[in-house]
Amino acid sequence: MTVEDRDLTRAIVAYLGKGRSPFPRTDEDAVRALAVGEDAAVLLTRGRAVTDEMMSIKIDWATKTLSEGGREAQEVLVARRPELGQDALEALYWMFTYKWR
Template sequence: MDSFSNVEKSEAIILYTGRGRSPVPQGDLEAVRAQSEGLAEYVKKVREDFWTNFPLDWGRRNNIPESQVTTALESAVAARYPELSSTAVRALISNWSYSSWK
């Protein structure tokens, strides 16, 4: 799993979330698996860690004003996953935001 480059990891996250190819965020692990089982395992690990550390009430738990949650979340996610590009980080946050809105 560690043999993948940061670019490959970022692209796998972007593919998983559907960013740029779906009108709404999604979680398509099969699309990633079709490219690489190893990258699918990486995405699965990040997904589980992400939702554990950033539940939908993360902003409220951290006393962050609603208007600042996305910006604060972007900083926190980028710090937790430094290997990911800013586009991949935003893709994760878009998925999170969409889930909280639904």
């Protein structure tokens, strides 16, 4: 069983503005405010890498709705990054579907 990386999960949620913004955005200051156990620059780099990875997942849009494609991308990311918590995965799904709409 993989242990959730809570710092990274919280950083992704904060970075994307989930729960604070009506649409996904990048908020580096929110991540810096969270960086207690880890260097802010490292946490930002890790969070950006995950968001970039999510956006690089290829979906066959000819056979998927926006929601289905977003969930498929989320499943791919879960397999690649099992340390992500559900809050981060939902924030990433939100970002992915917003950008592909």
